[in-house]
Amino acid sequence: MSIRMTRRRAAVVAVGAVVVGTVAVLPALPASAATACSVTYKIVNQWSNGFQGGVTLKNTGDAWTSWTLTFSFANGQTVSQGWSGKWAQSSANVTVTNETWNGSVANGGVVDMGFTANLPSATNAAPTSFSVNGVVCGGTSTPTSAPVTSRAVTSAPVTSRAVTSAPVTSRAVTSAPVTSRAVTSAPVTSAPVTSGPVVTSAAPSTPSTARVDNPYAGANGYINPDYAAQVNAAAAAKGGTLGAAMAKVAQQPTAVWLDRIAAINGANGAKGLAAHLDAALAQQTSSGKQVVATIVIYDLPNRDCSALASNGELLIANNGLARYKTEYIDPIVAIMSQSKYASLRISTILEPDSLPNLITNLSFAKCAEANSTGAYVDGVAYAAGKLHAIPNVYTYVDVAHSGWLGWDSNLTPFVNLMATLASRTTGGYSAYDGFVSNTANTTPTIEPYMTATQSIGGNPVRSANFYQWNQYIDEQSFVQALRTALIAKGFPSTIGMMIDTSRNGWGGSARPAGASTSTDLNTFVNATKIDRRIHRGNWCNQNGAGIGFRPQANPAAGLDAYVWIKPPGESDGASAFIPNDEGKGADPMCDPTYTGNSLNGNNLTNALPNAPLAGKWFPAQFEQLVTNAYPAL
Template identity: 65%
Template sequence: MSVTATEADDDSGTGTQSLVVTPTAISVPEGATATYSVKLSRQPTANVTVTSTAGTGDADLTISAGASLTFTTANWNTAQNVTVAAAQDADTTNGSRTITVASAGLTSVSVTATEADDDGGTPGTHVDNPYAGATGYVNSDWSSKAAAEPGGSAVANISTGVWLDRIAAIAGSSSAKGLAAHLDAALQQDAANGSTPLTIQFVIYNLPNRDCSALASNGELKISENGLNRYKTEYIDPIAAIMGQSKYSQLRIVTIIEIDSLPNLITNTNIAACQEAQQSGAYVQGVQYALNKLHAIPNVYTYIDAAHHGWLGWDTNFGPAAQLFASTVRGTTAGFASVDGFITNTANYSSLTEPYFTINTTVGGQTVRQSRWVDWNFYVDELSYAQAFRQRLISEGFASNIGMLIDTSRNGWGGSARPSGPSTSTNVDTFVNESRVDRRIHAGNWCNQSGAGLGERPRANPATGLDAYVWIKPPGESDGSSSEIPNNEGKGFDRMCDPTYTGNARNGNNLTGALPNAPISGQWFSAQFRQLLANAYPPVN
């Protein structure tokens, strides 16, 4: 079900008080939960109590948290969540129930909760949303490192992505499981689930000239050295052969296709390695080959990387990127059917939502788009960008049921530096800088960001058009080394990972905001994990 909820904000403090509820329709996976948020349209003069009451409908749908919320003169504009649970049952009906959100003297709002039943499918069938009604695979390689950190056991059982970032990662090593070993471990976890399906996530990440604009995540294959053919025969073919084995058919295998690749063809073709990727067609042909091989396996799901709002949010990038994705996918054997959805913010830090201003906020007669931070972008956070980009993709020919994922592993931005409300400044730059929860020096900064925190925990159907919030980047795994470290993984030294570097045009010639003493990308970075845990938002209990 897709319902658009329009927020009528009145942040100026004038006008009629009303309830702001988003979204007004939610899908709740059977045996799991989903949420909607509530806040007020203007500052009250006294505390306001808002209640959510379940009415007629499917009794398996109940309010498990947030049935009564209190808004004060300080937190009135901070959205609070109401959690709806769907009990596990034996029927095959997607029941629904109406929930009334009410407060004395205000017009009530109705929320329709619909159960996403999980009893109708059979193992190996391709469902619309692989995360709905499923549990997530816990990678013990990552989990053991997280649990060994102080307080880390609180998040060590969360599902994270497995990165197949070089050919050798397929077979694995003595210190890291390979693809088949992960899938075998997933089968064991699935067996303990009973009838509940299990989703396991892999990042497909080894194109020739990979990450052509960022040295820290460069790969082992080069276009000029037969890289595209090696990508197909030594990398994608073995992955597809393993994933396609019948013993894994009951698993829901999610693949994240080549992060940063196609977006680089939109913005960075002034860089020689990106220009070569564009002119040779290697990125497009590689992505098409991966989609053809992986989509052919019924229980494999494909999500293409769509960068983030601080990369493609400008109109000069937004439309051309959607068109490039569409033309690339049209060239696959199955066309648009070969793609289940897209993912944004992979391994990045862009805030999920900015609670204290929107792109429509004006300050002193100026739009926030004029601020140095927003810089005329059309989006200020990932959720608004992902939802808008999904609609643009559909207009380019993608199916209306494609789903979006947002990587929330490191975009929480909690801790003492997190603003508690909007700025009172009438200067647009000061207002944005004092109001934004994303505390990066510049939105173009991406490497081991100082002050970041764990974000929303993974869950299915969190918002309209979203299949899930996910942790694709395992928290604690470095983005790149702070100084040059020789290695045999093809990973270079990128100055954007150096905290002393004063930047380039892509980050407005600002300091990088990177943490010091970081190892090469993918290796464990204890100091970063501890900071992410301390600054988690929502906080880790």
């Protein structure tokens, strides 16, 4: 694919108890003209020496024009990064003040905010008291990793973030999916952590066929038997501590890629779509809990138009769009429509990298053809209209990543393109359940030790050479802002975002332990960022990358899920050309000796050597991803 260089409507909770897990938090009853509040505190992810937390603040009294939230930690926890507020900490005492865009909160209004923190102790006790504007809130919550059902987003609209320099003209990833990836073990409900609570969700004893807002909430992810068997074989061969860590990957849900027509019925010994859905049904029956299967739809004509590693089988000039509809989408729809699959939740990821290419890469002939003929837009619109009409099928459109569309000069045209897409889709805006970023890419979910607007030596972090004035230095801030912009354009407030966290953990010995003390901007950024790439334009089989957050529902405001769309250990593309019948070439960005071009600042590619075709098993990469996993496996 090309360089892949919130949520929910703002929740208004009825005045009364705020429930966290099984603990009710009773807010104080406001007196007349009084400040009153309630707080829900949760642990979203936890690992050996840190965690990600969330705070939902509700105004239960008179309206606020500004707010300051204060609380204290008891076990030496220190906040490394926070969002949806200005975070500061002195000793154990944490202070969060409003941003300019979320200071006004009416009675019943909610502000969702989040943070990452270091954890020096094995104990991670929740704060026992919260105050707003000096008034103690009427209750506290206990920490829980259970996801919340409402994901109010108050993030600033994208239009308020100006850009002062043009982005790189092309950043797309050529990593191509594979048709086979699966598992032999029962599905898991969520991301396990190395310590602390594990995310779980209550589930109905009989899976429901009712359509839901978020298909990942309260469901097990589908464990692909083919992929899991491959992982387990690698783990057994490696043995020892590393082999044991590898084996844990087989227990995680991953997406199934349909990257050519032959993949629908199965090719080269891999399961076809029906066989995967049958396996998902079996997992659902054995667990007694709803299963969500994630399926990547990836075969547009002129696919991967700006790169070579994942070029597809269909060409616009050879009647490719008609074939895409009748030979690819229609058979998929026919299988998914079968009544026996009605109790499954099927989440479809539509055409990674394709539509973003129409924003930045029209200098490439195949992209220009995709744009001038309307093939990309018409193809995705056709797929979404057909798929979303099936009651238990959910549609998510790929939106590249922050390092590709994070400049206003890219993001705003992309939002406009999404509106055009909706206008050509049967069902319009409502045919789209959400959007997914970072597919098969390695951009961090959160940069924990700095923010884009933080000033170093009088210059904002985003002006550093590595970020080139991009508005967003991580995926979570990007998708939350993009969601706000899409809703403002006409998409329903029920849309949810997702992030592919399969390879963006960036752990290992090279991971910084905190912020640099340098006052030189570029020195500070290079020493502080966990993204260890030389350039954000590097995307293929990145050396040093690690597995990121485990799949889970409702991880942050505006997000439906963290998902593993690119199964860890499957190649992004071949280092050199390998003959094949899948239409996949060799992109120079997958060659570690290639000295680059304007798209990656004429740097070395940082790609691992001896890589196989896109989507094929790459043992050396898998071993490194497990070794560098963060949180650790």
